[in-house]
Amino acid sequence: MIPFSLETILYTGAIGLVVIGAFGLVLSTHLLRMVLALSVAEAGGNVLIVLAGYRGEAVAPILGYAAPGTAMVDPVPQALVLTAIVIGVGVQALAVAVLVRIYRAYGTLELRVLVERMQGEISEAAGIPRSSSTHAPAGERPLPPVPALLSHQARGVRP
Amino acid sequence: MTAVNHAWAVNPTLPIVLPLLAAFLLQPLARVSEPLARILGPVVLVACGWLIYQLWLAHGGEPVAVAIGSFAAPLGIVLYVDRIALLFAIAVPTFALLFWPWSVSGERAARESALLLLLVASVTGLALSGDIFNIYVFYELAAVASFGLVTVHATGRAYVATIRYLLQSAFGSLLALVGIAILYTKTGTLNLAQLSQVAPTTLHDAMGLASFALMLVGFGVKGELFPVNTWVPEVYATAPARVSALLAGRVHDALFERLMP
Amino acid sequence: MRNIASLVFSFGLAFLLLAIAAQLGFGHTPMIVGSGILTGAEADVGAANIVTAVVFGYRGFDTLGELSILFAAATAAGLVLGHRRLGAADDPEGGLILRAGADLLFPLLLLVGVYIVIHGHLTPGGGFQGGVILAAAFFVSVIAKPSLRLNHGAISVIEGLAGAAFILIGIWALVEDGSFLKPMLDQGVLGQLVSAGTMPLLSSAVGLKVGSELAGLLAHISESEAGEP
Numbered sequence: 001m002i003p004f005s006l007e008t009i010l011y012t013g014a015i016g017l018v019v020i021g022a023f024g025l026v027l028s029t030h031l032l033r034m035v036l037a038l039s040v041a042e043a044g045g046n047v048l049i050v051l052a053g054y055r056g057e058a059v060a061p062i063l064g065y066a067a068p069g070t071a072m073v074d075p076v077p078q079a080l081v082l083t084a085i086v087i088g089v090g091v092q093a094l095a096v097a098v099l100v101r102i103y104r105a106y107g108t109l110e111l112r113v114l115v116e117r118m119q120g121e122i123s124e125a126a127g128i129p130r131s132s133s134t135h136a137p138a139g140e141r142p143l144p145p146v147p148a149l150l151s152h153q154a155r156g157v158r159p
Numbered sequence: 160m161t162a163v164n165h166a167w168a169v170n171p172t173l174p175i176v177l178p179l180l181a182a183f184l185l186q187p188l189a190r191v192s193e194p195l196a197r198i199l200g201p202v203v204l205v206a207c208g209w210l211i212y213q214l215w216l217a218h219g220g221e222p223v224a225v226a227i228g229s230f231a232a233p234l235g236i237v238l239y240v241d242r243i244a245l246l247f248a249i250a251v252p253t254f255a256l257l258f259w260p261w262s263v264s265g266e267r268a269a270r271e272s273a274l275l276l277l278l279v280a281s282v283t284g285l286a287l288s289g290d291i292f293n294i295y296v297f298y299e300l301a302a303v304a305s306f307g308l309v310t311v312h313a314t315g316r317a318y319v320a321t322i323r324y325l326l327q328s329a330f331g332s333l334l335a336l337v338g339i340a341i342l343y344t345k346t347g348t349l350n351l352a353q354l355s356q357v358a359p360t361t362l363h364d365a366m367g368l369a370s371f372a373l374m375l376v377g378f379g380v381k382g383e384l385f386p387v388n389t390w391v392p393e394v395y396a397t398a399p400a401r402v403s404a405l406l407a408g409r410v411h412d413a414l415f416e417r418l419m420p
Numbered sequence: 421m422r423n424i425a426s427l428v429f430s431f432g433l434a435f436l437l438l439a440i441a442a443q444l445g446f447g448h449t450p451m452i453v454g455s456g457i458l459t460g461a462e463a464d465v466g467a468a469n470i471v472t473a474v475v476f477g478y479r480g481f482d483t484l485g486e487l488s489i490l491f492a493a494a495t496a497a498g499l500v501l502g503h504r505r506l507g508a509a510d511d512p513e514g515g516l517i518l519r520a521g522a523d524l525l526f527p528l529l530l531l532v533g534v535y536i537v538i539h540g541h542l543t544p545g546g547g548f549q550g551g552v553i554l555a556a557a558f559f560v561s562v563i564a565k566p567s568l569r570l571n572h573g574a575i576s577v578i579e580g581l582a583g584a585a586f587i588l589i590g591i592w593a594l595v596e597d598g599s600f601l602k603p604m605l606d607q608g609v610l611g612q613l614v615s616a617g618t619m620p621l622l623s624s625a626v627g628l629k630v631g632s633e634l635a636g637l638l639a640h641i642s643e644s645e646a647g648e649p
Contacts, residue, residue, distance in 0.1 A: 054449075
């Protein structure tokens with residue numbers, strides 16, 4: 001029986017965000033969805049850092065509002081999260097700018113189509129033929145080998 | 160007398176801060192006078208190399224901890240200057256000078272030079288820092304500056320390589336951040352020296368192992384550890400040669416140097 | 421195959437993190453650094469808001485790194501996006517409500533942003549928070565009226581000079597007092613608007629830089645056309 005304490009809810013929420021973001025990042029095929037999933041995961045990571053500073057029955061670390069001597073929450077994780085959020089914003093903005101240019105160059109943001117076109121360009125630039133495609137090969141379907149005949153012959157050969 | 164007056168010049172924050180200052184001022188300067196802007200970057204790199212050499216001479220062999228802002232050790236950020244760190248630090252402006260983009264001009268040149276200066280500042284900071292969150296911040300700065308530098312060729316392939324590199328690097332840094340969060344929850348400090356002191360008692364359990372593993376994977380993405388180095392071939396194929404050389408040579412090794420201790 | 425590997429990785433990550441959280445304590449962190457800062461902030465820095473004291477005082481070097489990251493992202497985005505072609509078609513304008521609302525919100529958002537930047541050392545707030553609100557003032561106008569063009573030259577000059585001001589204040593502290601980014605100037609009375617030495621100056625420089633930078637970044641993204649190559 002899982003106790004629904006404050007601790008459980010908070011940690012599950014933070015880790016849930018990170019895991020949802022990780023799922024989205026590895027399972028997506030569209031670049032914009034990957035960037036959004038990354039943003040969700042970073043939000044989860046920031047919540048985890050803030051949780052590191054929690055202290056029961058403590059107030060915000062601002063002097064002059066509470067009686068001197070009351071316990072205050074740890075201010076360092078809050079400063080760390082400020083930095084981490086701004087870094088995340090910068091990286092996401094740059095990602096969106098690169099996505100705009102990719103769309104302008106290729107006309108699509110689907111990862112599979114992009115990789116195929118890129119490999120084609122690289123092969124053309126290098127002068128080698130394009131690598132094997134996922135389409136069916138041209139011509140007739142080749143006949144499969146005959147395993148029954150081979151094993152029967154092998155059994156016959158063995159003493 | 161001159162030693163006292165110029166004692167502030169032998170401060171290890173200067174080789175990190177001067178390239179940042181030059182990067183910030185580069186674009187406004189380029190509007191005023193372009194030849195001055197083109198020469199500012201190399202001048203600053205030469206000055207940083209000279210400053211690091213002075214640091215090498217000044218502290219005759221023993222490692223020195225310099226508290227930034229005069230906030231004493233665990234409360235503030237500390238730069239840890241020893242011979243190995245200085246060796247790594249001196250290589251950075253040298254390589255950047257060798258690979259400086261002399262032939263580019265115009266507004267793109269100002270932006271590319273600014274990104275190169277930021278990369279130099281961040282790798283120098285990585286080499287000299289003694290605080291784990293500071294290392295994370297400089298690692299991110301190196302990553303973002305290199306994202307910009309990889310796109311200089313402006314081909315479609317370069318952009319796709321950049322976005323793949325960006326997504327993997329950002330996820331790696333998220334894992335590193337989670338590792339740092341666990342570390343701070345268990346030990347309550349971010350100073351590397353203090354962490355090495357309290358580690359045997361507080362980090363000896365599964366938590367310490369997990370946090371170290373997360374940080375290893377996280378920082379390892381940029382340091383091209385297997386198996387998170389799938390972004391490498393595309394990026395090296397599509398970035399300009401000098402950027403690939405810089406990335407492979409300096410950034411990669413700087414990450415390794417921090418991971419080893 | 422790739423999907424199976426991805427699923428395994430994600431489930432493994434989820435399991436690892438949940439196991440970690442189950443063993444991690446909550447609310448009983450050993451505040452080695454935290455307690456020291458809580459007791460020493462008033463004497464060392466003189467700001468009422470201890471989080472701002474940490475951001476601009478104790479960990480001012482991290483703040484400098486963070487400023488540089490934002491600058492690197494904006495510069496890289498400028499490098500990636502380039503300039504808009506003359507004569508390219510504009511995005512459609514917003515409706516009447518959107519445009520009127522943007523005109524109304526612009527001065528209010530500027531006022532709130534400046535308030536939060538200036539009072540960063542007294543109440544929750546500071547350079548970054550206020551800077552984002554300042555940028556939001558420009559966001560709203562650009563989204564409602566895409567034909568509005570921001571002056572990118574002025575923006576890059578403002579962000580460059582504001583960033584340089586931050587570093588120059590730190591270097592001045594280095595020359596005067598022997599240590600980069602040491603709190604200088606008289607600390608004043610705790611809780612007054614003019615207190616905490618150089619910290620409001622640092623906060624204002626950061627607010628100006630972040631505001632202009634994010635506004636320029638969004639204007640760049642909004643102005644670039646994604647249609648024709």
